Amino acid sequence: MTTQSAYSSDSPEVKKSRRRRLLRDTRRAWLYIAPAGILMLIITFVPQVFQWWMSLTDFEITNLRYNPLISSSAEFRPEYSYYEGTVFGYDVSHIPGIGNFVRILKSELPIQDYYFPRLLFFNIFWTVSNVVLHAGIGILIALALNYKNLLGQKVYRALFIIPWAIPGMVSATVWTNMFHDRFGAVNQVIDIFNQALFLNIPDTTRWLAQVDNEGLLAWLPMSYFAALMTNVWLGWPFMAVVATGALQSIPGEMYEAADIDGATSWQKFWRITLPLLRPAMVPAIMLGTIWTFNQFNIIYFVTNGGPKGRTEILVTQAYKLIFTQRLYGIGAAFSIVVFFILLFFTLTQNRITRATESYDA
Amino acid sequence: MLRTALLIIVAIIAVLTVYGLVFIKNQKKKRAFLTQLGVQIFLLFITAIVMFPVFWIVTMSLEPAGFSKPLDLKLIPTNVSFDAYRKILVEPWIRFCSNPAKPETCMTFGRLLLNSLLVSLGTSIFAVIIGSSAAYAFSRFKFIGRQTGMLGFIILLMLPAVATVGPLFVLFNSVPIGDETLRKTLLGLAIAYASSVLPFAVWNLKGYFDTIPKELEEAALIDGASPAQSFIRIILPLSLPAMAVTVLFGFMTGWTEFALAWLFLESPQRYTLAMALTSMIGERTIPWNEFAAMSIVMSMPVVFFFFLMQRWIISGLTIGGVKG
Numbered sequence: 252m253t254t255q256s257a258y259s260s261d262s263p264e265v266k267k268s269r270r271r272r273l274l275r276d277t278r279r280a281w282l283y284i285a286p287a288g289i290l291m292l293i294i295t296f297v298p299q300v301f302q303w304w305m306s307l308t309d310f311e312i313t314n315l316r317y318n319p320l321i322s323s324s325a326e327f328r329p330e331y332s333y334y335e336g337t338v339f340g341y342d343v344s345h346i347p348g349i350g351n352f353v354r355i356l357k358s359e360l361p362i363q364d365y366y367f368p369r370l371l372f373f374n375i376f377w378t379v380s381n382v383v384l385h386a387g388i389g390i391l392i393a394l395a396l397n398y399k400n401l402l403g404q405k406v407y408r409a410l411f412i413i414p415w416a417i418p419g420m421v422s423a424t425v426w427t428n429m430f431h432d433r434f435g436a437v438n439q440v441i442d443i444f445n446q447a448l449f450l451n452i453p454d455t456t457r458w459l460a461q462v463d464n465e466g467l468l469a470w471l472p473m474s475y476f477a478a479l480m481t482n483v484w485l486g487w488p489f490m491a492v493v494a495t496g497a498l499q500s501i502p503g504e505m506y507e508a509a510d511i512d513g514a515t516s517w518q519k520f521w522r523i524t525l526p527l528l529r530p531a532m533v534p535a536i537m538l539g540t541i542w543t544f545n546q547f548n549i550i551y552f553v554t555n556g557g558p559k560g561r562t563e564i565l566v567t568q569a570y571k572l573i574f575t576q577r578l579y580g581i582g583a584a585f586s587i588v589v590f591f592i593l594l595f596f597t598l599t600q601n602r603i604t605r606a607t608e609s610y611d612a
Numbered sequence: 613m614l615r616t617a618l619l620i621i622v623a624i625i626a627v628l629t630v631y632g633l634v635f636i637k638n639q640k641k642k643r644a645f646l647t648q649l650g651v652q653i654f655l656l657f658i659t660a661i662v663m664f665p666v667f668w669i670v671t672m673s674l675e676p677a678g679f680s681k682p683l684d685l686k687l688i689p690t691n692v693s694f695d696a697y698r699k700i701l702v703e704p705w706i707r708f709c710s711n712p713a714k715p716e717t718c719m720t721f722g723r724l725l726l727n728s729l730l731v732s733l734g735t736s737i738f739a740v741i742i743g744s745s746a747a748y749a750f751s752r753f754k755f756i757g758r759q760t761g762m763l764g765f766i767i768l769l770m771l772p773a774v775a776t777v778g779p780l781f782v783l784f785n786s787v788p789i790g791d792e793t794l795r796k797t798l799l800g801l802a803i804a805y806a807s808s809v810l811p812f813a814v815w816n817l818k819g820y821f822d823t824i825p826k827e828l829e830e831a832a833l834i835d836g837a838s839p840a841q842s843f844i845r846i847i848l849p850l851s852l853p854a855m856a857v858t859v860l861f862g863f864m865t866g867w868t869e870f871a872l873a874w875l876f877l878e879s880p881q882r883y884t885l886a887m888a889l890t891s892m893i894g895e896r897t898i899p900w901n902e903f904a905a906m907s908i909v910m911s912m913p914v915v916f917f918f919f920l921m922q923r924w925i926i927s928g929l930t931i932g933g934v935k936g
Contacts, residue, residue: 276753279839283749284761286742287810294807295768298779305778318782392658395651402648407655409919414662416918418868420886421907424893425665428900436668447618484661496926534819538812541770566772579778586772593770601763 302583307331307348310580332580351584360581362572364560371592374564377475378544384483385543386536389490390528396491397498408495415488423552426481430458430553462558472561474554482549490535497531498524537600544593565589625653673697673904696905707891708880719880719888727798728867728885734802735809736862740855742806743813748843750814751821752829762818769811777875780804784876796878804872809862816861820854820928821847853928856921864914885910 281288308314308329317327332350334343338357343349354360358367396407414422429436432455441454461473501524509519547566550556556563556571566589573582628649636642676693704718711717749755750762784795784804794800824847832842848855870886877883889910892903918925 273755277755277757280749280753280755280758283753284746287746287765287814288761290742290803290807291765291768291810293783294780294804295771295776297783298776299768299771301779302776392655395654398647398651400644400648401651401655403652403655407659408922410659410662412918412922412925413666413915416915417666417907417911418864418886418914420868420870420890421911422665424903425669425907429665429668436664440664443615443618447615448622484665492926499926534815538815541766545770545772569772586776589772590770594767597763597766597770 306584385486393494432457675901696901732866735805735866738806739809747817853924857928
């Protein structure tokens with residue numbers, strides 16, 4: 252925007268040549284993007300269009316035989332879904348295609364323990380708590396590793412990459428086992444700490460089955476904490492690596508100058524380190540938010556949504572709708588709801604951070 | 613055993629703290645010593661948490677055959693046995709046979725590994741080649757639709773793919789390859805995976821390209837190089853760290869994905885290691901020692917690559933990094 256206004260007094264010839272250059276660059280740029288763009292269009296976009304259409308219908312397993320390109324399969328064509336009833340007092344029974352969406356949002360699906368507001372709230376809470384811990388712990392450890400005279404720096408750096416390198420599905424299954432209430436390693440370690448340090452932490456927690464808690468977090472089952480621990484364990488190294496890269500690119504002279512001006516280490520952290528970490532951390536956090544929001548493996552393998560569907564997130568619910576209940580239409584509608592929620596998240600974040608700006612913009 | 617170790621550690625920390633506080637007189641040295649001690653305690657604590665599940669699973673993999681469930685906490689195995697490793701590495705996989713009656717038609721570890729390598733390497737190479745070309749355009753040209761295009765890639769990442777597997781199945785099924793369809797081949801899997809790695813590839817490579825000074829290219833252009841030449845001769849060689857990270861990401865996707873693979877592949881001859889691992893969890897009585905051994909065998913190459921490329925990973929991970 253600023254470039255346009257700055258040159259608005261230029262002569263028509265200059266404007267014309269600039270426009271010509273823009274058009275040439277546009278053509279050239281899209282040529283470079285074409286292979287990736289076309290692949291994404293075919294592999295991701297076309298099935299997505301199909302999915303959007305499915306979301307408007309009562310798509311069930313028999314409808315899988317329907318192929319829009321083969322006319323003889325027309326008898327398997329699904330019907331548009333209607334909602335017999337009212338929304339905010341309006342009769343919507345004559346509007347085709349909205350049935351799945353209304354039933355999802357009004358929590359009227361034929362599955363157990365389904366309540367949309369709780370599902371959405373838990374999904375957001377799960378994402379935020381994970382990303383905050385990932386980024387916080389990641390930055391903290393990156394700072395510790397960046398300590399100038401640290402002994403064993405290389406060894407730590409090598410070891411700390413392990414949780415990231417182990418395939419997520421493997422870590423998820425291993426942790427599930429460690430949370431077993433009687434034989435699991437977590438409770439046994441708590442027991443050892445209790446005996447050695449004369450503490451009294453409960454060591455018989457039924458991590459994956461306990462429904463009720465006490466106090467402020469009563470609405471969170473213990474399995475949330477189990478899944479959180481697992482996901483934090485495997486998620487922070489990514490953030491730590493991003494933060495380390497950013498820390499290494501901060502010129503040492505900045506700190507020297509701050510030293511001369513008599514800044515305390517606390518001031519140096521808030522005025523130099525954190526602001527310069529921001530440009531690298533913001534896109535990482537943005538990506539992390541999307542990944543965590545749609546993080547299927549951890550919830551599916553560690554809690555499987557239990558107990559009583561309290562730790563279900565949107566993707567695991569959509570997966571169950573499709574692969575166990577075979578409700579393809581509702582599952583598709585579910586995915587689209589997830590998409591709009593994430594789109595809202597990302598556009599907001601993008602507005603704040605301007606991560607899509609190009610190099611010299 | 614563990615309790616004694618814990619008490620010893622607490623005692624050592626106490627002694628060192630007292631030593632630092634009381635016996636070091638020089639203020640500057642005292643401060644350096646205590647900071648070092650604090651950071652070391654913190655990092656050792658993190659190391660313990662990081663390594664704990666790793667030790668646990670190594671121990672489990674060394675249990676003898678007939679081992680059913682980990683009953684008590686052992687971090688050092690008592691009777692070491694390599695049964696589990698022998699079973700998964702040497703013996704044929706009786707779960708995956710074209711003809712269950714004949715053991716020679718069963719999959720072996722070597723063939724599972726070969727399939728996994730083909731899919732993973734195919735995914736990563738494909739993604740990095742077409743991803744870098746798109747990233748170059750986003751980083752270097754000012755053009756109509758740049759913001760939209762860039763967001764377009766990340767928006768595709770946001771669309772949950774759960775319900776798209778059906779349409780993708782139909783789509784791949786309609787592409788014939790020889791006397792079968794793309795859906796049943798490893799190539800089809802690699803293409804599908806590559807499209808899921810691309811958004812990351814484009815964003816990460818664009819971020820790194822942004823950090824390469826434009827002057828280098830301008831000099832080449834003045835010397836008469838075309839933009840394509842300057843991209844291949846100047847930008848790509850300077851971007852090796854970011855390319856390596858992108859390859860690693862693509863590799864990991866292909867290496868660990870199992871859901872789509874189970875749905876698409878039919879012949880056991882094409883099954884991958886990730887499928888083999890998940891098939892163990894699905895069984896009624898999970899063979900824990902074999903599962904642990906398999907987990908370790910599968911994690912090893914990835915961990916090895918991470919170690920090998922460690923320096924590059926730190927500098928090469930620049931997802932959308934904006935130059936300030």
